[in-house]
Amino acid sequence: MQNSSFAAMQEEDKKSRNFSDFFLFPIDIIGNKVYIICEKPIMLIGNRKAGEKMTVYVDNAATTKMSDTAFKAMAPFMQEIYGNPSSLHHIGQQAKEYLEDARERVANCIGALPSEIYFTSGGSEADNQAILTAAHNGALKGKKHIISSKFEHHAVLHTLDKLKKEGFEITLLDVYSEGIVRAEDLKKAIREDTALVTIMTANNEVGTIQPIKELSEVCKERGVIFHTDAVQAVGHIPVNVKDFGVDMLSVSAHKFHGPKGVGFLYCRKGIILQNLINGGAQERNKRAGTENLPAIVGMAAALEEAVSKLDENAKYISALRDKIIEGVADIERSRVNGDLKHHLPGTVNMCFEGIEGESLLLLLDQAGICASSGSACTSGSLDPSHVLLSMGIPVETAHGSLRLSFSEYNTEEEVDLILETIHKVVVYLRSISPVWEKIMKGEVIE
């Protein structure tokens, strides 16, 4: 049994140490100390034996595994009920019935009327259509100002960039260190020529929930259209369009165990939607193209299931998330990002100083853990996540971010493995990091 401080271990070890050594010799890390608890070179991570690798999927904010319910619901629509809902014959009309049934079911899940639901290819299309509609309708009345927040999804921000080039003025509200938009800021930002306010219900990277009701009330007072990208929220927290008081709301099925490539836009009665896709008369002339009926039915089944188990799932998932938050608290110079009081049950975002996110992510992957990072290297640019930067997190810290997003399919055993692996990987990456060396010496980083 060996027992020495990590720094001393580093000194003693004249040979280079690498990542696999950390796994070949199981270590226990308490604070800054590393204890080699076994000198036998056996592969042992968690309760697994050599060669066994468990896959732990904690990237549910990226996408989810389809539920059995959704999968089974879709199956008959491939080969049995394959008609085109626009066809007049009985096969087509049978498909049409299921299409309208699915519309009614998803409408019920969010407190909308079936006639207010427009099926789309997903959240991005719904965001694009909502924003471009409000911009177009506003421009007809001479209103060319749009308000959003600094940490929206790119489906929103890039659509706004396009509108900016077309002469719209865009105001992006601050989200502060807590990752939450303030209603008083919105009040101040609204102008006579504001055509649209679009603020996400919950942020995809940090999981903070926005005060949608408060924001929509501000918009109502001023007669401004309010859209919310609820892609991360629907199926995870209670979402009711009437309670929210929103005019438009975007949803994506694959975030709540539904199929990919399908979603919908809620558009309140009275707002005239503009087409993104022109052609046939589908979706009451507002979205051309033969309906993706298998996916639409799968989405309806998944959403009903998610909404019916919402409280139960939220309780279970938030316990896993909280265990992670408590479990990383002993890692020095780490932080959990965003206000935890207004938070999605399953998403947690943290930063570890002195390490870079992609390395962290790929070493977690080596241990079977699938997570996500807002580091520059995972975004394909030199800048780390705009979400973390908008919350005032320093660039160098934002490089070392990790997002874990849980679902009801995750287990406590998996959380234990994640915590054990994070501790090992963070110590390892810091042991080879010149940035961490500087931080430890108290030197200021450029």
Add this chain to the structure above:
Amino acid sequence: MALYSDAVMDHFTNPRNVGKIDDADGVGEVGNARCGDIMKIYLKVNKETGIIEDVKFNTFGCASAIASSSMATCLIKGQPISKALELTNQAVVEALEGLPAIKVHCSVLAEEAIKAAVKDYYDKNGVEYDPEIFKEKHIHE
């Protein structure tokens, strides 16, 4: 298709020559934390033969930054200083069986880190040199 080649993953998960040399003859550090990568190279040089007897690195950065550092140190260990100065980022990329286009700057950083360490060795030992050979490629702001 995997994100990285087998060679990159090998050098990333089992990096060679990781560590520090306390009594190094030359130390070079390049990059900055804001851009997301910093490399620090330590050289131990035999002053009689000019052979790089030992080389170690510490790197903050993504998988390809760590793999580039590891591969670069492998390519110069046991080589004369002159060979280390000839090391190009292209040679590092080739040895790593390629890097994704957006990661090529990691190999440039490895080349520059080694050059910086050699320059430090030259400066400390009063070796005269042409400053042109240490001109940076300026890929990082």
